Structures are given as C-alpha cells and as structure tokens.
Amino acid sequence: MRKAKLKIKDFIIDDLWEYLIIFASIALCAWIFDKWIEAIMFCVAHTCVRNSFDKQFHFNSTAYCLSLTLAIIWFAIPITLPLATSLLASIPISFLICFFGYLA
Secondary structure, three states: OHHHHHHHHHHHHHHHHHHHHHHHHHHHHHHHHOOHHHHHHHHHHHHHHHOOOOOOOOOOOHHHHHHHHHHHHHHHHHHOOOOOOOOOOHHHHHHHHHHHHHHO
16 A cells, blocks of 8 residues: 555656646647647557557657657647548558657
8 A cells, every 4th residue: 555655656746747748738739720639549549559569769868758759749630630531540640650769
C-alpha cells in the first residue's frame, strides 16, 4: 500500500504536468483546426502503431522530448484528412512518425 502511494506521489510530482501539457496541446490544436475527431483518431492510431516498433526516439532531456511531442501534435493533427474523406488517414501518418522515430 505504501509503495502504491509513493508511485502515485512520484507520478503527480514528476509526470503529471507533462501529460497535462500534451493533452492541453492536443485539445488546443483540435479546437483551432476544428478537428476533434481527427485528433482522437490520430492519438489512438499513434498509440497503437508505436507499440509495433521495439524502440522509439527519445532525447536525454525532458524539455526536448516534450518539444518534439508538441511539434508532432501540431504537425500531424492538421494534416490528417477529415473523417468524411478518410476513416484511416491517421494510420499512415502515425506509421511514418513511428518509423522515423525508430530509425533515429
């Protein structure tokens, strides 16, 4: 029980702010470009596709990783085709992002 409390405390102190920034950025990007469904589809596709690769690119600094993540969000969501055009447009975009992350 005590270990669980420590893990939760560590998560809140160390990682929660990063997730809040990322989710806020996704919401802001979806709101600005009016692509709510596309943003959700991209997040789901990226989460599923990245598990197909055994490694991903990461910087040694949290600030650099967060900057790269935000850049990917602001690049990928606007270029995702609308739902009326393609239901699966987010999958190739996610695959390319994960593939280049794997190569790097």
